[in-house]
Every structure is written in C-alpha cells, then in structure tokens.
C-alpha cells in the first residue's frame with residue numbers, strides 16, 4: 001500500500017507540474033465529438049417528453065401557472081445568449097411581463113430555459129405549449145447571473161444548487177399527495193436518483209459534472225467505472241429517455257419505448273463531460289499564507305492525503321470506502337444510508353478540484369462550509385487540530 005505511486009497534491013497551479021507525465025484522459029478528446037456532446041448535454045431530451053408531457057403533464061402546469069418569476073424562484077435558469085435583443089430590452093424595461101406564464105412559453109419557444117425544452121405551436125393565433133422534456137443541463141448547469149439573478153451565460157457542469165427540482169416535479173397534476181410530499185421535502189440543490197427505484201427518501205446534493213477526466217469510479221458511491229454507466233442510468237431511469245438500462249446489482253431493468261435514443265448519444269456526451277475542467281478559485285478568494293500552512297496540514301496532521309491523493313485528490317481509482325470510515329454518515333434526519341441503496345454499498349473519496357464552487361458538502365450536504373467540513377473531520381477522526389489549524393486547512397481547500 002505504501003508503495004502506491006503518489007502524485008502529491010500541492011496547490012492548484014502546482015498540481016499539473018507536480019504530476020507531469022501523469023496520464024490524462026482528456027488529452028485525446030476529439031473536438032468534434034466534444035462539440036456534439038455539448039449539444040446533447042444542453043438540448044437532448046432523448047425522447048423523455050413521454051414522461052414529462054404524457055405522464056406528468058408538466059406542459060399543462062407550466063402554461064397555466066408557472067411564470068418566469070415563479071420558475072426563477074424555483075431555481076430554474078435562463079440562458080441570456082438565447083434571448084434576442086428585443087426580449088432582453090423588454091425584460092430590462094419591464095415591458096415583458098415576468099409574472100405571466102405566457103412569457104414562460106415564449107422563453108421555451110426561444111430555447112432559453114436551461115435544461116427544459118418545449119415544443120410550442122401556434123394554434124389559432126395563440127402560442128400553445130405542446131410538449132416539454134428535460135435535459136442534463138437542468139441539474140448540471142447554472143448561469144453566471146450576468147444579466148440578472150438567474151439569467152446569464154451558461155456554466156455547464158456546475159451543479160444547479162439553487163434548483164428545487166423536487167418542488168418542480170411536485171407541480172405535476174399526475175402525482176398523489178403522498179408522492180408530492182416526498183418531492184417537496186427535498187429542498188434546493190438536491191435530488192434523489194433512487195427514490196423511484198427503491199421507494200426510499202434520501203436526496204443527495206446534485207454533484208458537479210466537471211473535473212471527472214481520469215476518475216474511473218463514478219457517482220458518490222462509485223457505482224460505475226465511467227460516466228457512461230451513470231449517464232445511461234439517469235437518462236433512462238430518471239429523465240425517462242427512450243432506451244434501456246439494467247444493473248443486476250441494484251435490481252434495475254428498465255426499457256422505455258421501442259427505440260434507443262440514449263445509446264447513440266453516449267460517446268459524445270462522455271467526451272463533453274470529460275472536457276469540462278473544474279473552475280479555478282476566483283482571485284482573492286483565499287488567503288495565500290494560510291493556504292501554505294493548510295497544505296502542510298492536509299498532508300501531515302490532518303491525514304487527508306491518505307484518501308484525497310493525486311492530481312484529482314481522490315483514491316477512487318484504487319478503491320472505495322466503507323461507510324463507517326466516512327464522516328458524512330450517519331445521514332441527517334434519519335434518512336437511510338445512501339451507500340446502502342447503491343450498487344457498491346461504499347463511498348468514493350470525493351475529488352476536490354473546484355470544491356470551493358459547490359457548497360454544501362458531502363453527498364448529503366451535511367457541512368455548510370469547508371470550515372465545517374474540517375471541523376467534522378477534526379472531531380470524528382480526533383485529529384487534534386487547533387482552531388487556527390482548522391481555518392488554515394479550510395483555506396487550503398478553498399484554493400483547489
């Protein structure tokens with residue numbers, strides 16, 4: 001074990017140099033495949049309108065009662081680049097009514113709603129929302145708020161931690177009161193991708209879809225060896241895309257429709273995700289001297305390096321960890337162990353590049369800040385870090 005080849009994580013900028021020669025899966029990505037994958041990630045529903053329209057009837061609710069203001073309040077984002085100048089101007093000067101569901105239909109027609117695709121047809125002079133479907137971008141993209149809160153340029157791969165996806169689903173008129181209660185209990189930034197499989201309620205934080213190149217265990221529990229495993233899982237079993245997914249380990253065997261729109265999309269979708277780099281910390285967002293001290297603690301007294309190793313700060317490619325070794329269990333509020341519901345029953349050491357970007361932390365969001373993360377480790381692993389050391393270590397994490 002000690003002979004493992006360590007590629008010591010130093011400081012963000014030094015990592016690549018320290019790891020020179022380390023194989024990087026993103027080196028060989030075909031730019032055409034990446035571009036195609038971007039289209040798919042943003043705009044492909046894989047035919048999931050069957051679920052969101054025919055089954056959940058979301059098109060009816062949206063057209064009758066979801067104004068842009070209401071959608072933004074639920075954390076749904078608007079892509080400013082899809083808005084023609086006249087629409088931008090109308091939003092600025094208030095002549096476009098953000099409190100009218102009809103404006104939502106217009107935005108859908110423009111393809112401006114991140115992660116929700118609508119088919120709008122003009123029937124007797126009226127714009128009618130005929131179908132809706134969702135894309136990967138709903139949960140795994142946000143915007144930079146450059147135009148207004150919730151309206152800006154797309155940031156693909158950034159988890160939408162504002163999105164109350166449970167509350168969005170709960171708008172469906174096709175659900176029972178008991179189902180709605182579960183969906184409404186999840187809160188912002190969280191989704192339970194196993195609830196409709198095992199009936200248990202334990203939502204997890206929507207994770208980033210960036211920084212995954214070179215990591216050969218995917219999901220919080222390392223269920224797949226490649227993003228493709230989970231992409232197919234989520235596209236078929238969660239989004240309702242047309243295609244097939246099966247995994248005996250979790251007793252799942254789902255086929256939607258008689259054609260497969262998911263499978264042909266997978267290679268390009270994979271290339272796009274692997275092309276997405278973790279975002280560097282904003283300048284001035286951490287204290288340089290504290291970072292130096294924190295790095296020494298990460299490697300030394302804090303023993304973080306025993307699991308968070310290499311250029312991605314994870315030992316995922318070497319193995320997974322039993323829940324009792326992992327400080328995020330037991331789950332808050334009596335939720336069932338997330339690992340127990342997975343294929344591996346274990347947890348993957350979280351990669352830490354770009355970790356500054358996506359609070360709260362751990363799969364269940366147990367720690368609100370990076371400082372809280374370190375406090376939890378300090379207590380649970382009896383590390384004996386002083387308060388000054390705790391904040392130095394947290395400062396180091398902010399710089400990754």
Ligand code: HEC
Nearest residue numbers: 135136138139191205206207209218219220227231234235
């Ligand atoms: C409704 C919200 C939602 C949608 C839509 C969604 N995901 Fe996810 N995604 C999640 C959640 C929640 C997880 C965490 C599951 C876990 O790790 O057990 C996740 C996990 C992932 C992971 C694993 C990340 C890691 O660190 O290993 C990848 C990759 C991913 N999603 C890509 C996609 C792609 C590609 C699509 C479209 C085909 C998609 N997701 C659609 C919510 C969503």
Ligand code: HEC
Nearest residue numbers: 220302303304307325328347348349350361362363373377
């Ligand atoms: C026994 C292996 C192990 C050790 C030692 C360890 N970690 Fe972790 N770490 C994990 C695992 C596994 C997770 C993911 C837990 C989860 O998904 O809830 C994690 C998650 C995290 C996260 C949350 C990342 C996110 O995306 O939410 C941070 C931050 C973190 N660890 C920092 C540290 C620091 C700092 C130390 C040292 C004080 C440390 N870890 C020591 C295994 C370890």
